Amino acid sequence: MSRDMWKQGGNAVWLIFLYLTLLPFLSWGQSDGGEGLNTGRTPVYHYRVIRSYPHDRRAFTQGLVYERGFFYEGTGLHGHSTLRKVEPVSGRVLKEVKLAPYYFGEGITIFGDRIAQLTWKSRVGFVYDKTSFDLLHRFSYPGEGWGITYDGQRLIMSDGTSVLRFLSPRNYREISTLGVHDERGPVTGLNELEYLQGAVYANVWPTDRIAVIDPATGRITAWIDLKGLLGKTDVRGVDVLNGIAYDARGDRLFVTGKLWPKVFEIRSAIRPHLPGTKGSKAAESFR
Ligand SMILES: [Ca+2]
Secondary structure (H helix, E strand, O other): OOHHHHHHHHHHHHHHHHHHHHHHHHHHHHHOOOHHHHHOOOOEEOOEEEEEEEOOOOOOEEEEEEEOOEEEEEEOOOOOOEEEEEOOOOOOEEEEEEOOOOOOEEEEEEEOOEEEEEEOOOOEEEEEEOOOOOEEEEEEOOOOOOOEEEOOOOEEEEOOOOEEEEEOOOOOOEEEEEEOEEOOEEOOOEEEEEEEOOEEEEEEOOOOEEEEEOOOOOEEEEEEEOOOOOOOOOOOOOOOEEEEEEEOOOOEEEEEEOOOOEEEEEEOOOOOOOOOOOOOHHHHOOO
């Protein structure tokens, strides 16, 4: 081997060494789309604020529903737990039921002419007449109560784990369970829920994210990242994002949080890729 050949060979070895050393950094740079690095292949969608509404800063929101011009809200904390009907434009509480101090109110949902409200650790759910707020009956369930929603046939309940439970709206017995996961495995902390357009939306405690869940498989088909929703002047004293409501007639999505001063109507260009929708119907309504 001549001296020049050795020199050329040496350069090649050096270049290969340099390439291999830098490869991880080059790859990281290419794949770092911010959110993409953390969530793998599950798409992350952002949001646009359409409008904000006043919200009671003392309301430790644990459940939120919209129907026919009004919000229905369940609040938590011992001694402060309520079920309330709220006028969106003013934030005024039009009707309210206070829970006994030993109950910590959790999620609520409307099903037919009734409203169900969970409690955190008391293992009891309350069922009210939707109009009068009269207590109709109670039901019990094992474990903790966090969020609840209704898909038109079944009540869907979260308990802070990665498992959703489906209950009969007639006798509140468990019909089935569903493990919720993304591409990295089970996703725990499923909190306030809302069923809309074939998907279950879930606040993931204690994050700024909403998981969009395929109720047939448990797969999270999309994330909505709500980081930065509250302005600097509004964040003082607030707790986490919690509260999703959907106006099916007006196709409006509302979100709020515990002790938040505002409820936001938001839009997101989400495409949940649910079976049957082919990502079109659900996506169009959010554009
Ligand atoms: Ca809800």
